[in-house]
Amino acid sequence: MVKELVEGYGNYSEPSRVAIVAPNIIDKAVNVYSRHLRPTGMFTFELVTCEYGYLDDISFVITSGSLYNLSVFREVGSFEDDFFIDYVDLEYCLHALSLGYKILVACGALLVHSLGKREERRFFWRKEYPRFHSPDRWYYQSRNRILILKKYLSKNPFLFFYEGINVIYGILRMLIFEDQRSSKIKAFILGSIHGLRNEV
Numbered sequence: 728m729v730k731e732l733v734e735g736y737g738n739y740s741e742p743s744r745v746a747i748v749a750p751n752i753i754d755k756a757v758n759v760y761s762r763h764l765r766p767t768g769m770f771t772f773e774l775v776t777c778e779y780g781y782l783d784d785i786s787f788v789i790t791s792g793s794l795y796n797l798s799v800f801r802e803v804g805s806f807e808d809d810f811f812i813d814y815v816d817l818e819y820c821l822h823a824l825s826l827g828y829k830i831l832v833a834c835g836a837l838l839v840h841s842l843g844k845r846e847e848r849r850f851f852w853r854k855e856y857p858r859f860h861s862p863d864r865w866y867y868q869s870r871n872r873i874l875i876l877k878k879y880l881s882k883n884p885f886l887f888f889y890e891g892i893n894v895i896y897g898i899l900r901m902l903i904f905e906d907q908r909s910s911k912i913k914a915f916i917l918g919s920i921h922g923l924r925n926e927v
Contacts (some may be wrong), residue, residue, distance in 0.1 A: 735833030743838035749788035873922025
């Protein structure tokens with residue numbers, strides 16, 4: 728995996744502009760490849776899998792298994808400590824992109840990884856993969872989501888629609904498949920309020 732990451736960095740046309748080279752992640756719980764957010768317009772986006780070569784026009788990757796360009800890291804700065812757990816990697820990626828850097832996914836660099844406690848469930852004809860996050864995770868996700876949108880939405884308006892769909896879909900999936908529903912809804916509401924108030 729590391730060999731593929733390094734080769735992806737070295738083979739890129741402008742390696743000095745690369746902030747992160749990330750692996751192609753397979754969720755070991757459900758054997759599904761991660762999809763990556765790619766803007767297709769000011770207000771539109773698509774989710775793409777990494778099939779061959781590399782992706783270089785995506786908005787963020789997760790930190791796990793990624794190689795960071797240290798010279799870029801010195802300019803971008805450290806991770807957002809107040810975020811604690813959720814949206815830390817997304818904030819760093821959006822910050823790097825705002826400074827003109829690139830984020831790559833090397834398709835041949837495979838990382839088997841756990842994304843939450845996902846389990847396959849069926850809803851009529853559809854397969855779903857709820858993550859079974861704790862109420863604490865629901866709190867941090869909702870709080871940090873608001874903080875991210877307040878900071879980066881003006882330059883990335885498609886994030887409003889991407890995150891909006893994520894919220895609606897995530898809540899519906901949680902209500903159908905998961906436990907601790909009332910606690911998670913309360914954590915979501917409280918996190919959103921604290922995000923709007925800039926409480927960290």
